[in-house]
Amino acid sequence: AQTVTQSQPEMSVQEAETVTLSCTYDTSENNYYLFWYKQPPSRQMILVIRQEAYKQQNATENRFSVNFQKAAKSFSLKISDSQLGDTAMYFCAFMKASYSGAGSYQLTFGKGTKLSVIP
Amino acid sequence: DAMVIQNPRYQVTQFGKPVTLSCSQTLNHNVMYWYQQKSSQAPKLLFHYYDKDFNNEADTPDNFQSRRPNTSFCFLDIRSPGLGDAAMYLCATSREGDYEQYFGPGTRLTVT
Numbered sequence: 001a002q003t004v005t006q007s008q009p010e011m012s013v014q015e016a017e018t019v020t021l022s023c024t025y026d027t028s029e030n031n032y033y034l035f036w037y038k039q040p041p042s043r044q045m046i047l048v049i050r051q052e053a054y055k056q057q058n059a060t061e062n063r064f065s066v067n068f069q070k071a072a073k074s075f076s077l078k079i080s081d082s083q084l085g086d087t088a089m090y091f092c093a094f095m096k097a098s099y100s101g102a103g104s105y106q107l108t109f110g111k112g113t114k115l116s117v118i119p
Numbered sequence: 120d121a122m123v124i125q126n127p128r129y130q131v132t133q134f135g136k137p138v139t140l141s142c143s144q145t146l147n148h149n150v151m152y153w154y155q156q157k158s159s160q161a162p163k164l165l166f167h168y169y170d171k172d173f174n175n176e177a178d179t180p181d182n183f184q185s186r187r188p189n190t191s192f193c194f195l196d197i198r199s200p201g202l203g204d205a206a207m208y209l210c211a212t213s214r215e216g217d218y219e220q221y222f223g224p225g226t227r228l229t230v231t
Binding site (some may be wrong): 009033037042043044045046047050088091095105106107108109110111112 | 123126144159160161162163169209211216217218219220222223224225
């Protein structure tokens with residue numbers, strides 16, 4: 001079984017500054033995906049960024065980037081130039097790349113980090 | 120815009136009184152998921168549908184059931200809610216074999 005650990009329940013950052021959210025995971029799989037999802041207050045969860053485990057290059061999406069350390073099983077999210085709209089709960093999630101059958105891939109989530117961006 | 124819709128957004132029910140939560144989607148995805156998210160905990164998969172095929176997670180209580188009458192709609196039925204069932208319930212969809220899941224805004228269930 002896979003586990004995902006987010007050790008920072010809450011964080012805050014000043015607007016325009018940079019913040020890094022931590023995530024570690026445990027798995028015996030070699031091929032998998034890692035994700036960061038954002039859940040703004042009272043709104044739906046949306047995908048921020050994904051990383052394929054076989055890729056050494058860290059994923060980036062505009063102001064969001066990850067630091068993927070496969071050997072250490074670490075997957076942190078860096079948010080640059082933080083904006084008020086970044087205030088949300090952020091979830092790190094793991095998915096095996098092997099098709100689990102029944103049409104789906106299974107997501108395992110961490111408990112989340114509540115990020116507040118301060119004006 | 121194509122989306123996942125959950126109704127109601129907030130639901131209050133009494134201890135032991137059956138309740139049904141609704142999810143609909145305009146994405147035409149053939150896989151639909153239900154997650155339970157308790158306060159300060161990770162979202163936990165309860166079950167999912169692949170078309171009309173129902174797939175239950177091993178540790179999902181029997182108190183939870185689901186129906187999918189067509190591609191667009193999926194329902195979560197809680198037969199006899201207990202205080203421990205108070206949570207946010209998230210619906211999500213995906214295309215068959217696709218890694219990305221699209222989430223609805225959730226229904227927050229309170230049990231009194």
